[in-house]
Amino acid sequence: MRLAAELDLSMIGTLHGLCARICREHPEAAGVAPGFTVLDDEGGSLFESQHLDDILTSLDPDGFGAGGVPFSQAREAVRKLLAEPHLAEAALAVLDRPWEEVEAQWRAAIAARRNEFRASPAWRGPAEAVRNGHWPPGGVLRDKLTVLQTALAELEQGGDFEAGLRRLAGGKLGTAGGAAAADLRRQWNALPIAAEAALKRGIGCDLTEADRAVHTRARIIKRIYDATAAELWARMARAGVLDFAALETGALRALRHDEVRDWYRRRWHVLLLDEAQDVNATQSELIETLVGLFDRPSVCIVGDAKQSIYGFRGAAVEEFGRLNRVVVEDALQGRTITLAQTYRQHAPLAEQLNALFAVILGAQSSPVFSTGQAPHDAERHVELAVVDAPPGIGVGPRRRVEAAWVAERIAQWVDGGLAVSDGDATRPARYGDIAILAKAWVTLDAYAEALAAKGIPAVHAGGGDLLATREALDALAMLRWLAGADDHLALAAVLRGPWFAVSDLTLCDLARRAGERPWWPSLRDEPIEDLARARQVLGELEQAATRELPSALLQRADALTGYSAVLANLPQGARRVADWRGFLDLVRRLEADGPYAFHVARRIKGLLDLEVEIPRPVLQAGNAVSLLTIHSAKGLEYPIVFVPDMARQPPNASGSVRIDRSRGVALGLPGVEGQDKPYLTRVLEEAQRVRDDGEARRLLYVACTRAADRLVLSAAEDAAAATDGESKRWSLLHLLRAGWDALGWPVETIPFDERAATPPLVPAPTPPGPPPEAEICLAAVGLGLHELPAGSLDDYARCPLAFRFEHVEGREAKWTGLGSGAREVGDLVHRALAEGQRGIAALRGIGELGDIEPAMSPELVAQAAERVEAWYTDAAFAPVRGADDRLEVALLWPVGPLLLVGRADRVGVGYVVDYKTGAEVSAEAHRFQVWAYARALDKPEAFVADLRHGELHRFDAARLAALDEEAATLARAIVAGSFEPRPAERHCAVCGYRSLCPAGGATPRREALQ
């Protein structure tokens, strides 16, 4: 019981939640402004994209031009440094030293590394064998041996070390000397192999002419970074926000203070860290600091190095090893408990995966065991199939053949009732039991098309970049055109896309008629019949663009063209509609910083320029085959898993900047390639290649272990054809074959089939039909009324006539009885909470900015400060004070033909919150307002926070569902023009329209009631 109670009191959350808590509880020690809001990954990227270029371009031009640092390289470097400021601090410290000192240190390091290598058994044994080798003159083997001996002698006498290694690596003996020399050849060949390995590890790298220039350039980058980071963090402080990197750095900074460590030593006695293989260097140091607070055995670190696959976002598997050493060896002398039983795979599959990954992962592998029975008979539950195509066939047709084979296999298994596990029992496989996992989401379309061609339901469930989807590009083209009607490229994209599906022939006709003129005036003026509908719709959108939010414009464009209906009828319709909605959500978030299409289009361009990835919405597959990226499948499992497209080449490492905590910042130089590259660049590139290789092997492990019963691996071409030996980056197939071939397992051949190689027919988009009903309804309201404040339905529910006065006729109310200054207090409280300000002085500062009532008395400011303080300290609001909540979120929600517009005060993971500050707060009186917030932001619960009385009123899912129909009824009544007065003493007493109302005069004024 005591343990259960203590568990309730424990802090359970993410590492970022922990950092946020430390920063909030010790803002001064953390060096952050109190009352901040946390920006999640996406929010941080959005903030950075909004400010970074602006800051960089405002820097002193000497910072760039004088040192010859290109803007793009400075931006890349600054972004990488900002991603982990703590790491950046250490790396940049190297640049404080003069070049001569750094050069001497590196030369010593190079020499030490080479000496260590030459002293290693891996080199000494083979070198000794070659040095003392002998073969009679007159044959190829003798010549080749002489070449090796000469290269070795030169290298040992201090010749060019890297050139020597290359000569040795290129001196393999092949079959020279025949069978009689087999044993000697094996001994001598060990030297070229060792030389090759040394080159891969960068042991041959040496300083070049470019290194001094890079050091100078990196010092300029340091200046740029220092100035940019300071300004960016100042802007964050002014906005009252912190991104994840700033949170981690702040928490680490706070924990350097003795009193902060003492504080947590008294509060926390146990630490459990899960998924520890995914920590980055800063988080690792933070955990190590926390571990230092505890006594054995109060720390438990859980992780699996084999599943560390997030290196691309900063996770470092070696940090997991370091934490292990801290807990097990150094500080706490703990012990390692191996969790070796798997409850996912049955025993035969577990054993086969053990055998495979013992080779692929080597020392990192750890076998698991299972007591589960296989649900069906098979010689092996893992199989590999590769397309066998005639020479000259491209990867596109090969992949389609592979996809058709995958679809055929799925159909056979489901139609044939292949048994899969279901708890302790078995049952026939369904489509929903099957997942197709690919390394890159872009190739999943080929498999989705093949499944669709066979009538197999499939859903592209997750993974990938929203901004790279067709739907985002369509919507962005529309926003760009709305932002500037003379953008004829955007207009062409809009006309050609599913908005209007205009043919290229018609576009050519438009271009011909436009001549030198912009396209839009020509489209407006020229009577081209096929463009009549586009002319009408775009004309309406252009007019609306001056008064409507960008998301409302896109929704209007959708309603007028049937865009989302077209999407729904295309292959992968559910996926496309989800991406369209995901893009609308993104636009709503961006509207908070600027309400016009121009602002939003510019922000999205900024995101694209910085290659910020916005995750696509996740879809539930139901009884359909799930298509996912391997990364998005982590943590999931399926009875049957296909991993196709294994021959895909990994992309080359992008970028010209690399950062290393102890060695500094490496920069590529234009035109400087190969052995002329700077030493540090080459060393860090080699290190990155080793890390990428390890991560690719672990990615393969994660993909294969998603399968519970059956695993099918396939490729469009074989490993040898798919290997790019030059780049030393291997496809998953290449890595797999090392284990597969060692086990002697057979590879199935997928015969090349011309028919399957032809692209499947994709239905053409449905051309736009007649104007949809929504347009007619909008016009039928006939009152210029289609967009209303979110709270207006509550106004209508109270009194339709008062609603008419306010929202239809736009009359000004003569408010009485609200209490002196109540509105001003409310405004100030909302502003303070949105900006994370607390305390009388801070609130007075907001008032002095001018747009809150300038005449607010000290008493009113004090009242506002009291309400703000209540929000932060009153336990009643704790359930909705999420550290990662978003504030002031703009939203729109359609109710019939009406569009409710608003801005939610606070949005958490599963809720929305509206603050109220008045003397009398009736949550019911605001039910439609918070309902609209919850519906528009897709949250299951809504809350009204009464800051004056410390009460939190909840609208749960059932209550919100009940309001759906009530809201629709009210909207219908509004559209029908029903505005009868509804006198009620409580409302009429404070009504601002009493003087206009034929019914209200009968009720006493509020003053009379008091």
Ligand code: SF4
């Ligand atoms: S006075 Fe009463 S009935 Fe008249 S408009 Fe106001 S609330 Fe409605």
